[in-house]
Amino acid sequence: MTEVKRKGSRSAKEIPKEILDQLNRGEIETANLVEWLAVDQRLLLENLLKQFDRTQYLQPILNDIENLKKKTVNTINEAIGTGLFEQSLKNNDTEILAIITNHTSDLIRCWATYTIGKNQALNITQKLEKIQPFSADKHFGVREICWLAVRSSIAKELAKSIAILSGWTNHKDENVRRFASEATRPRGVWCEHIEELKQNPELGLVILEPMKSDKSKYIQDSVGNWLNDASKTQPEFVKSICEKWKDESPTKETAYIIKKALRTIEKLKN
Template identity: 40%
Template sequence: MAAAIDEDRKAALSRGDIASSNLAEILAIDFRMLMETLAPGAGLAAFEKEGISRRMALCGGALLDHCGAEVLSAWIDHRSDTVRGLALFGLARLHEEAPVADVLAMVRPFAADGHFGVREWAWLAVRPRLVRDLDQSIAALTPWTGDPDVNIRRFAVEALRPRGVWCKHISALREDPAKGLPLLEPMRRESEKYAQDSVANWLNDAAKDQPDWVRALCRRWLTDTNDCPPTRRITTRALRSLK
């Protein structure tokens, strides 16, 4: 059983005074209090009956309508990871019809954020827009796989996992995972475990629909890289659901 969160700390989290340290703290936030703190007297709905991802999106949209994009953009440096996440979801709604390049330019600072939660909200917030122009998004994200920042490299793969977590599946990639090779191939020797895990999870997703394709790809990678340790770790994790 998870340890109880101190009431004073929960209140500070709910006012946006401090950053969360884990998922349990994020889930414990009183969104009604947080919305009132961010927009006093506005009476903005907290959408408390929604799941956390949907709640973040709806609250972010409400804040965009009430506060405007300029205020949300200023929250990119807010001390609260949840407030930064709300700003992101609001800006993502603003960019729903924007070109892929503009969407990626907007989300990049959030994808590189120092807090794990904001990095997760980053790909969740823009994934629907990226999926609508999947081929263009893959092409635009491919240069990110060579970025010096591991968080950016990880985002490039995590954002378009065929199944993913807390998100709608991408049928085109479930049917033809080879479409994702421009993102996967440059990262077969990825040195950081954080990004390795995203590559492995992408392939593990694909293995649930196209197991033979994943097996063949992993065999080729091991041969091409002379069984280098990063590739071995990626492929082992990629195949973990297959017998």
């Protein structure tokens, strides 16, 4: 029997109590952004640690959350992922990492991505290799958080990261291909900018060129946004690339990417 995809509520108030309880116990995935934002991550963590007999990990992580300057879904997410990684090291507990990596709850899998991003024993090649399965996750939240979890590592070793990610652009899974462009956006969303790419966006062309006519709208949006980011610091570069692509690739996919890439430039004209 095919599983029916659950529709999420349109507002937090509309989420049925039994659904919210299941989400907070980690028994089901969130169906949309409204539910994703409504989950009580502290309660979810407590339920996870109780279930797997690791309640001693709870208070140190809750303390880390309390010490955050800004408490947002993303900062709490990162604090929990980082805390679980630290507890796994302190207690020589690799099992907890396997539990959260393969968990039913999308938010718990999000925490797992930070156990990769924060692991200083891993080099950038190893981090990207370990994060790739998360980039292919069926859940939008995990796919968004996984690139955030390794973005600072990518920025620190930009040339090597770009060389690795350029090999992902022909992956059969559109989510993996999309990660390559989204993780290297010069400005990005909810994250620090990558100054080197803001000033020298041509460094990213080995990732963008192979996807300039990708059939996936998910990727078209990402490539267009990448170039739109770059247009805010290097508009002439973006204009010249768009002209080049228009000649080389007269497809509707490329035309869509170009329109998206030039939107800030066009807006400044008017």
